[in-house]
Amino acid sequence: xxxxxxxxxxxxxxxxxxxxxxxxxxxxxxxxxxxxxxxxxxxxxxxxxxxxxxxxxxxxxxxxxxxxxxxxxxxxxxxxxxxxxxxxxxxxxxxxxxxxxxxxxxxxxxxxxxxxxxxxxxxxxxxxxxxxxxxx
Numbered sequence: 001x002x003x004x005x006x007x008x009x010x011x012x013x014x015x016x017x018x019x020x021x022x023x024x025x026x027x028x029x030x031x032x033x034x035x036x037x038x039x040x041x042x043x044x045x046x047x048x049x050x051x052x053x054x055x056x057x058x059x060x061x062x063x064x065x066x067x068x069x070x071x072x073x074x075x076x077x078x079x080x081x082x083x084x085x086x087x088x089x090x091x092x093x094x095x096x097x098x099x100x101x102x103x104x105x106x107x108x109x110x111x112x113x114x115x116x117x118x119x120x121x122x123x124x125x126x127x128x129x130x131x132x133x134x135x136x
Contacts, residue, residue, distance in 0.1 A: 006063055007095040008047050009088055011040055014071070017087040021080045036076040043070035061130035064092050065116075065123060072117045086113045098134045 019029050032040075047063045049056040057063045071085035086109055093099055100109065112129060115121045121129070 006047070006060060006092075008044055009067075009091055009095065011037060011044065013091065014040055014044075014084060014088055017091070018077050018080055018084045021083045021087065027079065030078045032076065032078075036074075039074050039076050040071070043067065043074060046070070059127070060093070060096055060098060061127045061134070064089050065126045065130055067092050068113065069116055069123065069126070072113065082110075082113050082117055085117075086110065089113075093134060100133050101135050104133055 015032065018032075022029050044067075047057055047066060057066045068085045068089040071088055072081050075081055077084055090100060090109075112121075112126075116126055
């Protein structure tokens with residue numbers, strides 16, 4: 001199998017995003033139970049998953065969308081899952097020398113995240129949106 005070419009966020013970074021998001025909104029931080037930490041670790045590790053010798057998430061956008069969907073749908077955090085997922089999505093892109101186009105507002109990013117969370121758009125459409133929205 002080829003070496004992994006994309007950098008990934010760590011569990012500590014995800015927890016820090018959660019802490020900062022809650023603090024910025026005047027909410028109390030609640031520690032994650034160990035099983036929820038394990039869920040998040042599994043999501044991070046799955047970014048490099050192979051099935052029958054094929055990388056399951058081969059592109060930057062495949063991985064970024066999987067991270068966004070995985071964090072949001074896991075409901076690992078007591079509050080702020082969509083906000084943490086969106087932060088992790090953008091951080092993952094930045095780690096890998098890509099970013100969301102500056103003309104896309106925070107509100108549009110939040111609407112995109114909500115559309116994924118509510119299954120209004122599927123993974124394929126989300127990946128296509130990601131491809132159109134990033135600049136590297």
